[in-house]
Structures are given as structure tokens and as C-alpha cells.
Amino acid sequence: MNFETVELITIIMFFIAFFGLITGKSVIKGIISIVIMEIAVIMFFLSIGFSRGILPPIGDVTGNVADPLPQALVITAIIIGVSVTAVNLTMLIALYRKLKTTEWDILRKRNME
Numbered sequence: 001m002n003f004e005t006v007e008l009i010t011i012i013m014f015f016i017a018f019f020g021l022i023t024g025k026s027v028i029k030g031i032i033s034i035v036i037m038e039i040a041v042i043m044f045f046l047s048i049g050f051s052r053g054i055l056p057p058i059g060d061v062t063g064n065v066a067d068p069l070p071q072a073l074v075i076t077a078i079i080i081g082v083s084v085t086a087v088n089l090t091m092l093i094a095l096y097r098k099l100k101t102t103e104w105d106i107l108r109k110r111n112m113e
Contacts (some may be wrong), residue, residue, distance in 0.1 A: 001009040008046040014040035027102045028097065031088045045074055 017036035024030050054066045096102055099110060 007044060010040045010044040010047060013110060014044070025104055027104065027107075028094055030104075031085065031092065034088070035081070035085055038077075038084075042077055042081070045070070045077075 014037055017033045017040060021030055021033035021037070024033060049070050051064075051066075054064050055061050057065045057068050061074065095107075099107065101107065
């Protein structure tokens with residue numbers, strides 16, 4: 001599989017998750033859609049940054065060396081994504097314990113009352 005195909009797959013995956021986020025009737029589906037969107041963005045960045053013959057910047061390496069800044073940014077994005085997911089799941093648990101539902105329509109009706 002070449003990397004143009006991977007880029008196309010990640011873009012399609014992002015928009016499918018975005019559609020799921022917009023049309024989802026459950027908070028759980030929304031959280032899953034956000035996680036899939038994060039994964040798609042990270043996979044896209046990894047696929048566009050790939051080059052054959054580039055060595056990692058470890059030790060005494062001369063020649064074509066990869067820039068460590070994009071790698072650090074992707075690792076930071078992964079950590080932030082995991083943290084956001086943990087906070088979302090914590091809020092979901094608190095919401096379910098308080099209102100006994102995870103459906104958006106029911107939550108909106110209860111908010112109007």
C-alpha cells in the first residue's frame with residue numbers, strides 16, 4: 001500500500017467520523033467519533049511526513065536525518081488526545097450517574113424543563 005492511499009483512507013476516515021459526530025444520537029457515539037477523528041489526523045500527519053532513506057536523529061548519524069520536531073508534535077497530539085478522551089469518559093460517567101441516560105435528545109428535553 002503506497003502512502004497516497006493511506007492519506008486518502010485517513011481523510012475518508014476523518015469525514016466518516018465527523019458525520020458520526022454530527023448525526024450521533026448518543027454521547028458515547030460522539031466520544032468514539034472524536035477519538036476516530038484524532039486517530040485519522042495523527043495517521044495523516046504520519047503518512048505525509050514519511051520519506052524513504054531518512055534516518056532517526058539518534059547518536060552520531062550523518063546524512064539524511066529526520067527532523068525531530070514533527071515527531072515531538074505528533075507525540076504531544078497523542079498525549080493530548082488520550083487526556084481529552086479520559087476527561088470525556090469521566091464526564092460521561094458523571095452524566096450517566098446523575099441523569100441515567102446518554103442520549104442527546106433526552107438530555108435536551110431534561111434541560112428544557
